[in-house]
Amino acid sequence: MALAELKSALPSYAKDIKLNLGRVLAADGMDGLSRDAVAGIALASAYATKHKDVITAITEEVDASSEIVDAAKAAATVMAMNNVYYRFVHLVSDGEYAKMPANLRMNVIGNPGIDKIDFELMSLAVSAINGCGMCMDAHVAEVIKGGVTRQGVQTAIRIGAVLSAAAQALEIEAAT
Template identity: 40%
Template sequence: MGVDAVKAGLPGYARDVGQNLRSTIQDSPLTPTQVWGTALACAVAARNPVVLREIAAEAAEHLAPEAIEAAKGAATIMAMSNVYYRAKHMLDEEYLSIHGRLRMQIVARPGVPKVDFELWCLAVSAINGCEVCLESHEQKLRAAGIGPDQVNEGLRIAAVVQATAVAYDTESALA
């Protein structure tokens, strides 16, 4: 089960995605918690039930319960924040000075190392296409000593998890 099951279920046209899915996870220079938390948060954000279920099953072998909750929390809080901040960024500048009044306490106390949570938020923000949140989380990661190669790894995981979900959604819709 897990990533191998997801990879095996991909259609032929998504073979590259399957290869990339396994290699981004197996060959990552990130810590196992960073890899699996990123993969889980991205699977939540990608919203495909098969991809989420299988990645969550394998992630549970590598993550503590609090890390699982934090990864799901990162995806959920970014679902809200990415919509809000992306929209404000697209509107007139006068909206930028208006406080959002959105509760986001998990960002301050995620229950895992802050740098891991920031990486997960960055990856989900990439899936959701929020430039403002991407920039904010990248700056926080860089300030914490995370280099461009590590940030890039989070983005690679986001890209392949999202692409995997798209392939599964495509086949489900056409079935």
């Protein structure tokens, strides 16, 4: 399913999502992010939605190397683990959990096989989709330290938000 097909599969009540799908992936909306970063963010976000049609459309739409594809899959997967764990640590009322070591392997974060800041942007978008504030704070700090602007951060989040909304609309239609 190409991006055009994905847009046409969206129902009329998701008109804003259709319009936003084209805008968030357009070259003029990158806010200083490289094409590779945008491709990776879009792929990782698509994987995080777990929606086959969204994943297929984004995979066909972006021009990404196998390294970026692998890193996007890794970001979506390791954040699925980290977002659950760190959301728990953040939300549970017992502060002792924050003092305990996670004891979870996450070596890919230190060695993602692509530009580290691009991987952090992917992880940020996935963490936003998964709703982990603690992880979002950590990734924002890393990308800002790496030279990404607030507009670049916002672009990463907008990509994740729009792809999440597209998957939501498709799930609503499948269920009704």
